[in-house]
Amino acid sequence: MTGYEEIILDHWRHPRNKGRLPDATGSAVEANPLCGDIVRMEVKVADGVVAAARFTGEGCAISLASASLLTELITGKPVAEVEKLTDEDLLSALGGVVKTRLSCALLPLGALRRALAAEDSSRRTLPPSEV
Amino acid sequence: MDARIRNDFPILDRTVHGKPLVYLDSAATSMKPRAVIEAEADFYRESYANVRRGVYALAAEANERYEEARAKVASFIGAQPGEVVFTRGTTEALNLAAWGLGETVVEPGDEILVTEMEHHANLLPWQETARRRGARLAAAVVTPSGELDLDDLRAKLSRRTKVVALVHVSNVLGTVNPVAEIAAEAHRVGAIVVLDAAQSVPHMPVDVRELGADLVAFSGHKMLGPTGIGALWGRADLLAELPPLLTGGEMVREVWLNWATWDEPPARFEGGTPPIAQAIGLGAAVDYLTRIGMEAVRRHGEELTALALGELLARPHVTVYGPHDPGVRGALVAFSLAGIHPHDVATLLDQEGIAIRGGHHCAQPLHRRFGIPATCRASFYVYNTPEEVKRFLSALDRVWEALR
Numbered sequence: 278m279t280g281y282e283e284i285i286l287d288h289w290r291h292p293r294n295k296g297r298l299p300d301a302t303g304s305a306v307e308a309n310p311l312c313g314d315i316v317r318m319e320v321k322v323a324d325g326v327v328a329a330a331r332f333t334g335e336g337c338a339i340s341l342a343s344a345s346l347l348t349e350l351i352t353g354k355p356v357a358e359v360e361k362l363t364d365e366d367l368l369s370a371l372g373g374v375v376k377t378r379l380s381c382a383l384l385p386l387g388a389l390r391r392a393l394a395a396e397d398s399s400r401r402t403l404p405p406s407e408v
Numbered sequence: 409m410d411a412r413i414r415n416d417f418p419i420l421d422r423t424v425h426g427k428p429l430v431y432l433d434s435a436a437t438s439m440k441p442r443a444v445i446e447a448e449a450d451f452y453r454e455s456y457a458n459v460r461r462g463v464y465a466l467a468a469e470a471n472e473r474y475e476e477a478r479a480k481v482a483s484f485i486g487a488q489p490g491e492v493v494f495t496r497g498t499t500e501a502l503n504l505a506a507w508g509l510g511e512t513v514v515e516p517g518d519e520i521l522v523t524e525m526e527h528h529a530n531l532l533p534w535q536e537t538a539r540r541r542g543a544r545l546a547a548a549v550v551t552p553s554g555e556l557d558l559d560d561l562r563a564k565l566s567r568r569t570k571v572v573a574l575v576h577v578s579n580v581l582g583t584v585n586p587v588a589e590i591a592a593e594a595h596r597v598g599a600i601v602v603l604d605a606a607q608s609v610p611h612m613p614v615d616v617r618e619l620g621a622d623l624v625a626f627s628g629h630k631m632l633g634p635t636g637i638g639a640l641w642g643r644a645d646l647l648a649e650l651p652p653l654l655t656g657g658e659m660v661r662e663v664w665l666n667w668a669t670w671d672e673p674p675a676r677f678e679g680g681t682p683p684i685a686q687a688i689g690l691g692a693a694v695d696y697l698t699r700i701g702m703e704a705v706r707r708h709g710e711e712l713t714a715l716a717l718g719e720l721l722a723r724p725h726v727t728v729y730g731p732h733d734p735g736v737r738g739a740l741v742a743f744s745l746a747g748i749h750p751h752d753v754a755t756l757l758d759q760e761g762i763a764i765r766g767g768h769h770c771a772q773p774l775h776r777r778f779g780i781p782a783t784c785r786a787s788f789y790v791y792n793t794p795e796e797v798k799r800f801l802s803a804l805d806r807v808w809e810a811l812r
Contacts, residue, residue, distance in 0.1 A: 281756070286811075312751045312767055313781030335781070337749035338811065378755055 282372030288342035305391035344385035427761030435787030447692035477691030486615035497638035501625030506533030508650030516542035554730035581730030582737035591620035633693035637686035654679035709739030740787035
């Protein structure tokens with residue numbers, strides 16, 4: 278039966294970087310009221326680079342696969358580059374997603390953006406280099 | 409059920425993703441037969457004008473058609489035309505009931521009793537009424553098998569209970585609630601009974617007097633009729649006491665700059681230009697269902713539900729919600745596949761041309777009670793066939809093989 282790209286099934290069955298990130302510098306939860314999907318994205322930023330990213334969540338194959346793939350896409354990348362990641366970038370990395378399910382696929386990206394913003398704001402209030 | 413019925417529904421000829429459409433989401437909304445589409449179009453082509461106020465012949469004709477539709481709907485549920493208020497649908501009907509009873513019978517410290525299996529449309533209006541009036545909202549619980557816990561309901565009924573609002577047939581569990589029995593108990597404490605009949609009026613013979621509820625709400629679009637039209641039936645003496653939800657044109661007697669007097673029901677509750685063509689379309693839908701016969705509609709729904717239910721229950725990876733006896737269920741089955749999100753099931757079935765619903769079906773508290781975020785739901789109507797149910801089941805098996 279077709280419908281989901283192999284990459285979605287693979288990340289759904291074998292999630293990468295699943296679990297909490299105890300020393301996260303940024304963390305955010307995003308929920309989809311349509312289906313009750315909930316995803317938490319956590320990042321650890323050091324020297325302007327995403328040193329680690331992890332996710333936890335409950336939901337459909339598309340949102341969980343997207344979260345898993347997203348952690349792989351951003352780990353080791355400069356924050357400035359990650360911030361430029363577009364919806365289309367993520368959707369094409371997933372091999373395409375049916376239009377009725379775009380909100381599921383993009384849920385983790387919303388959480389990631391907020392996690393990075395939280396990371397930013399915490400850095401502004403308590404800049405580690407200046408403490 | 410006569411297989412030729414399908415030919416009356418033009419949309420059923422279409423394909424989805426290159427496959428013949430198998431539409432199993434009639435609990436959300438039903439497809440329309442040609443007779444309904446044409447009745448609406450004919451009205452626009454031949455008799456269209458505004459209702460109630462015009463003195464010219466065309467307006468009188470439009471008014472006559474509109475009132476004929478009301479009479480058809482009334483007779484369909486065993487009521488008098490004057491007791492049938494046209495609304496936009498069940499949601500507006502229930503909001504009208506909740507607003508009106510909030511203004512007249514619910515006092516601070518009183519209680520409104522609902523159930524855990526309510527659609528949001530029969531929950532949120534009562535939340536709002538309770539908040540506005542300083543009343544308490546209580547909910548009768550649902551048993552693990554998906555039935556109302558009648559002992560709990562009885563225990564929560566008291567002299568303080570002013571309203572009991574409940575669903576006739578659950579849009580998730582399919583459970584047919586014993587309305588007459590509950591209404592009798594509610595009346596014993598002096599409460600008014602409001603019934604959400606959105607899933608029952610389209611699918612089974614409903615006689616409002618036998619049900620014993622005081623206000624009954626349902627939608628046209630779930631019973632082969634157009635969108636934007638539904639009804640609230642009410643006991644005449646109760647309707648006479650209720651204030652309007654919408655004020656404006658065509659619902660008044662006398663208007664001065666600082667006061668006005670309301671018209672009698674049902675006009676009092678139909679402020680503004682009503683959905684006239686849609687009401688006439690609903691009249692045609694009622695004619696269509698009456699020709700089939702509601703007993704036959706019910707039997708057909710039961711047959712398809714029994715087929716789906718039996719097959720689903722036989723699969724160990726499938727969980728079915730609600731009663732297992734098709735005789736006490738509406739024409740729908742909610743289920744889930746172990747470890748697979750309902751939206752994934754619905755998306756993969758869609759690729760096969762099969763439309764089912766995945767989600768919380770506007771009943772979040774009910775899903776929370778069962779500890780699940782969502783379910784899949786297949787629902788059936790007069791145009792569905794056993795072959796379609798079999799196609800759905802074999803596609804479901806392929807979904808399971810692909811995602812297990």
